[in-house]
Amino acid sequence: MKFIDEYRDKERARPIIEEIHRQANEPMTLMEVCGTHTVSIARYGLRKVLPETIRLISGPGCPVCVTSNGDIDRAISLARVPGAAVATFGDMVRVPGSDSSLALERANGRDVRVVYSPLDALKMAEEDSKIKIIFDGVGFETTAPTVAATALEARKRGLKNFFVFSAHKTVPLALKALLGLGEVKLDGFLLPGHVSAIIGSRPYEFLAEEHGLACVISGFEPLDILQSVLMLLRQAKSRRPKVEIQYRRGVHPDGNPKALEVMARAFEPADVEWRGLGRIPGTGLALRKELSELDASRVFELRVPPAKEARGCRCGEVLRGVVSPEDCTLFAKFCTPQNPVGPCMVSFEGSCAAAYKYGV
């Protein structure tokens, strides 16, 4: 498959790996902040081919994992609204909230539907005007424009039975907050390629300019990641940190202006709760007042009891890169993919799930 297979070629990988080994004489800690990177690194066993001097840690890059229990509980309460169906990405279905999950709600007879695209949910609303379709919007800037476009389309078509519950979040300010905690000593960031396809490279410049961190916007195939590690190494050695784009076929420095415009028309920044990072001002995306009749959080009663965190769960620390999955006492013993305690184990791209599933 074009633009995929070439970047998985082991022959091409070998010289990059060897060059990395040649260049890596000082210890370096690099953080990736995208769940898809977490999975790709684990799935291709990349930590095993990198030199020991390079430490790759995972940050708050899985939008499912950083969704607070409160938001999950609210989505679950929407599934219990009579005459409503919650349409959700597959990623969220098994994630546990305080007492339940969308999968459990479905087992209990609630209408929970898995969709691949928010447009599929829109179609469901059009096909049956008697059902209230509530779309559970989770995801960063890659996904938010698709939900924005769908919400605007619903408004345009005058649909009265389509709603969006937004738990969308944005990345750059969250990274700022993470660094502000001063918990982990980092040398550089592997930045999310597809979020950057939307927002471009400029929003990350403060990482290099104010924090002196090497930054490379990376694609997701193993060769992309390896090349990005090499670029990060070179940047760190040159002591001239900047934001470079490895994923040049997928990212333009200006991002996607049309997508940004659509996102801004439907959403505005909000202060929201991140699992592991607490409340970070301006990092959420809430539907604008003009779309309030589509906003599930305004239209429906969303009073839920205070969220309960699972005892012993260290997802928050895992998400901040402070703790690796294996450091958590629950990992693999009490918290497994079939009996997950926290979202890092159940999300397809949670660090704990990746560590458990791929053994790395």
Add this chain to the structure above:
Amino acid sequence: MCVAIPARIKAIEGSLADVEVGGVLRKISVQLTPEVKKDDYVLVHAGFAIHIIDEQEAQETLKIFEELGALENE
């Protein structure tokens, strides 16, 4: 957190397009990439094209890998 896959545009009709990945076809929205043309490759995420792939840049990236390989063999 973003599974977005390179797919080829086979036909465009308004804001929708038929794309193909490995012989599998799907209808997606090209609202977010209005400049798209037939035979372009786009990144598809959640049923939308989010970026038109720059083929030249893709070639450049592959060339860098090859150059590293050539250096190796010198």
Add this chain to the structure above:
Amino acid sequence: MNRGSTGSSSMERILLAHGSGGQLSHELVTSLFVKSFHNPILDRLDDTAVLEVGGKRWAFTTDSYVVTPVFFPGGDIGKLAVCGTVNDLCMSGADPLFLSSGFIIEEGFPLSSLEKIVASMQMTAEEAGVKIVTGDTKVVNRGGADQIFINTAGIGLIPDGVNISGGYARAGDQILLSGSIGDHGVAILSSREGLQFSTTLKSDCAPLNGLVAAMLETSKEIHSLRDPTRGGLSSTLNELARQSGVGIWVEEERIPIKEEVRGACELLGFDPLILANEGKLVAIVAPRAAEFILQRMKDHPHGQDAAIIGEVRQEPKRKVVMRTSLGTTRIVDMMVGEPLPRIC
């Protein structure tokens, strides 16, 4: 709800995932059914029970079919019901002989659809050389069943000298796969509402007893056979590794996957290793017989894309390791939950 804190499942309800063939299904079967019905035959955990009666070895198995949509590219629920049970029988080395078929039909199901399904079952039974000799029909109120459910049970005879079980794999054995994986899974997904992609892919649904007979003619040194249905290749390999207490090593690049399956999986975020196959088998054979068996498989219409995909080793016990296309290794875990499309 104190999930996971005691290390045991504190689920109160059956979830869809309990039926999809992965980890949870396995747990339900072992911790409830096998535990309750416990006897030496059941405890072997083979898909098919082997019974010694009248000095002969009989294979006996059953399966229920609840697939939607009922008609899909390359087949229908009836064809599936016959192939599934025929295949379970021949995976134990048996010659399938007789099938029963029980129908649970939802009130309102079109008669023409039922006729098509029955015709399909007869055609498949003929190809497999089996007879459907008894059955049952029940009709339930609208809503009591999803259109139609079919249960088939089957019996067959295991010839002398044939000793096949998921527990017989040993270090050094070669692992053969009869063809491409994921075809059935993707064909079903393509006809489901909501995912909306189109493909020319058809289900690979086929009776495999002819292929198995050809393989056994070549060599009796076939230790294990299993068809990777629900839960896909990864579940089957894990089950075999656990049953035999060995390590299974596979090469990613040797596993045949059709381009369209890869395309659909990339697009929707599925892993081809967990998708169902209804006309494929995994064979674990003695090393010296591997090439001969492989050639014979390739000569058979249902084994043309057969390949040797890996080998059995002592370690890591009860686990499956894959050498990736990049040359690194990683664990292949069983599927947890049902296959779900993902955007993350």
